[in-house]
Amino acid sequence: MRIGVLTGGGDCPGLNAVIRAVVRKAERHHGDTVIGFHDGYRGLIENDWTELDIERCRGILPRGGTILGTSRIQPYTLHDGVERVRLTMSELGIGGVIAIGGEGSLGAARDLHDDGIPIVGVPKTIDNDIDATEMTFGFDTAVQIATDAIDRLHTTAESHDRVMVVEVMGRHTGHIAIRSGLAGGASLTLVPEHPFDIAAVCDSILRRHQRAKKYATIVVVAEGARPAPGTIDIGPAEVDQFGHERLGGIGQIVAAEIERRTGYETRVTILGHVQRGGTPTSFDRVLASRYGIAAIDAVHEGAFGQMVALRADRIIQVPLSEATGRLKTVSPDLYDAASQFFS
Numbered sequence: 001m002r003i004g005v006l007t008g009g010g011d012c013p014g015l016n017a018v019i020r021a022v023v024r025k026a027e028r029h030h031g032d033t034v035i036g037f038h039d040g041y042r043g044l045i046e047n048d049w050t051e052l053d054i055e056r057c058r059g060i061l062p063r064g065g066t067i068l069g070t071s072r073i074q075p076y077t078l079h080d081g082v083e084r085v086r087l088t089m090s091e092l093g094i095g096g097v098i099a100i101g102g103e104g105s106l107g108a109a110r111d112l113h114d115d116g117i118p119i120v121g122v123p124k125t126i127d128n129d130i131d132a133t134e135m136t137f138g139f140d141t142a143v144q145i146a147t148d149a150i151d152r153l154h155t156t157a158e159s160h161d162r163v164m165v166v167e168v169m170g171r172h173t174g175h176i177a178i179r180s181g182l183a184g185g186a187s188l189t190l191v192p193e194h195p196f197d198i199a200a201v202c203d204s205i206l207r208r209h210q211r212a213k214k215y216a217t218i219v220v221v222a223e224g225a226r227p228a229p230g231t232i233d234i235g236p237a238e239v240d241q242f243g244h245e246r247l248g249g250i251g252q253i254v255a256a257e258i259e260r261r262t263g264y265e266t267r268v269t270i271l272g273h274v275q276r277g278g279t280p281t282s283f284d285r286v287l288a289s290r291y292g293i294a295a296i297d298a299v300h301e302g303a304f305g306q307m308v309a310l311r312a313d314r315i316i317q318v319p320l321s322e323a324t325g326r327l328k329t330v331s332p333d334l335y336d337a338a339s340q341f342f343s
């Protein structure tokens with residue numbers, strides 16, 4: 001069988017591990033040939049690809065990024081996108097496509113399946129916000145990077161008795177923020193699921209500093225965190241060419257308000273794309289490898305329209321329609337545990 005694989009949306013650590021696993025099982029077990037489409041759906045639309053084999057995948061397991069390249073281009077934003085996907089598939093004799101992506105790419109995979117394209121999804125995003133799976137790969141790595149950064153900021157914050165605001169990724173949900181905040185001993189964590197009141201944030205910092213003379217404060221802010229209605233106005237976010245809001249900057253606003261309202265010297269660190277780069281943790285390498293193996297098996301079972309997912313340490317299949325129907329938000333249990341340590 002001839003199988004296509006693509007990586008779409010923002011990159012994340014572990015993409016190469018999935019590709020390697022797909023190729024290994026496809027070639028050794030099923031006797032397939034694997035085509036890697038360049039730059040996500042762009043390669044599938046424009047018939048731009050490279051052949052992948054075990055030799056080509058040597059050494060890529062620990063490498064961040066994706067050897068195939070990625071983009072946010074999608075078939076449904078072009079008037080003839082789906083037709084061109086069909087054309088590429090028939091010209092190359094592709095029997096099934098494995099789309100490795102986040103909410104946008106998996107949503108397109110769901111629609112392509114509805115339009116008759118044989119496609120299987122693999123959930124990827126450092127944000128961990130894909131529903132129907134307990135974990136996306138890349139998330140564990142991002143949490144570890146954010147935790148390491150918080151640990152480092154702690155020692156400098158203590159030396160200067162400063163407030164440190166750390167902005168982490170998390171577009172719609174606060175999974176990275178809440179876990180790295182809990183792991184790094186944050187004094188407060190602001191997440192999109194709980195709009196914040198800046199006055200309450202500052203009161204709690206003031207109370208904390210009154211309790212002890214030298215009491216460094218770390219505030220973790222998810223990039224998608226927003227003030228509660230009627231508190232402060234942060235203005236609209238910029239939008240990129242794909243209509244994707246360009247986030248990043250809420251940390252600056254929070255830091256400026258804290259310094260102005262409390263009088264405590266405050267610094268801000270925006271971790272940004274550092275969280276998406278570099279080598280995946282062993283957890284992510286293992287999860288990505290298991291997803292890759294399960295995805296190629298799903299293609300051979302004809303389980304099109306399905307996404308591979310992690311549940312209770314087993315890799316299962318769930319319909320793409322179920323996985324993309326809504327986002328997975330931070331659970332109240334986890335938020336409650338983290339909030340026990342606030343200020």
Ligand code: F6P
Nearest residue numbers: 010102125126127169170171247
């Ligand atoms: O969706 C993953 C993510 O890392 C978000 O947390 C972030 O908002 C976004 O990608 C940034 O993407 P880019 O800068 O590549 O457009």
